[in-house]
Amino acid sequence: MDLKGKTAIVTGSNSGIGLGVVRELARAGADVVLNSFTDRDEDHDLARAIGDEFGVTARYIRADLSKGDEARKLIEDSGRCDILMNNAGIQHVAGIEDFPTERWDAIIAIMLSSAFHTAAVAVPMMREQGWGRIINLASAHGLRASPYKSAYVAAKHGVVGLTKVIALETAQDPITANAICPGYVMTPLVEDQIPDTMKKYDMDRETAIKEVILERQPSKDFATVEQIGGVATFLCSAAAAQITGTTISVDGGWTAR
């Protein structure tokens, strides 16, 4: 795999899956743009460290993806966009009657609307450059529902639908658009759910993970961020040039059930 000369922008990439994907794309030679909305010194140090480790250009650009104009500016300020991965995400768990409106709005904005805004700027750039790969990080929850995750499930189903539309609109361009649908990957987003799950079910950590969190994942194991990065890298390969408008599940058998 040789992605030298390509620039990859990965949203929400100072931790978890996004960081794993950035590292795998950089390992394949791509220049990378990291993003989050925290803008701490460590975010810039992280970009520098990745650049040094893989011998690529790595930059950090702060953008709050809950705001459409900042999502668009992220792509514009990157100057070039060959690979776009929409990955930033947040979660909230509550029944529909108690779901805070501001959390609904934030989840839809960060996970769904930002993917629309970034693609709106990236697609014309990719057309002009003559090559492009759009990879949207959806979820098994983009294909299956779970109770108490209304905004997350709605946003991820929306991301899958949006991906298919982008694929159809770019089908005759050298551009592909696909969604990766992981089951559970051990990242800070999942780590945050563990204490509440332990408390709610009065379980120790290991039991809460196996019996509640991984309940629907037949493999009973988490995917790794490197595995998600590997799938993203594959989608950028020549072998994947005709793969567009589809979902690739990395879910230990969850959606096979």
Ligand code: NAD
């Ligand atoms: P994470 O918390 O490590 O990463 C989320 C990222 O989003 C962080 O980098 C954070 O800074 C960024 N972010 C949050 N709000 C933002 C905003 N307003 N603007 C810009 N960036 C923002 O969690 P993760 O598990 O790595 O999640 C990454 C993606 O993978 C999410 O879309 C999540 O829904 C999806 N996903 C995760 C799992 C899993 O099991 N971890 C499974 C399926 C899908």
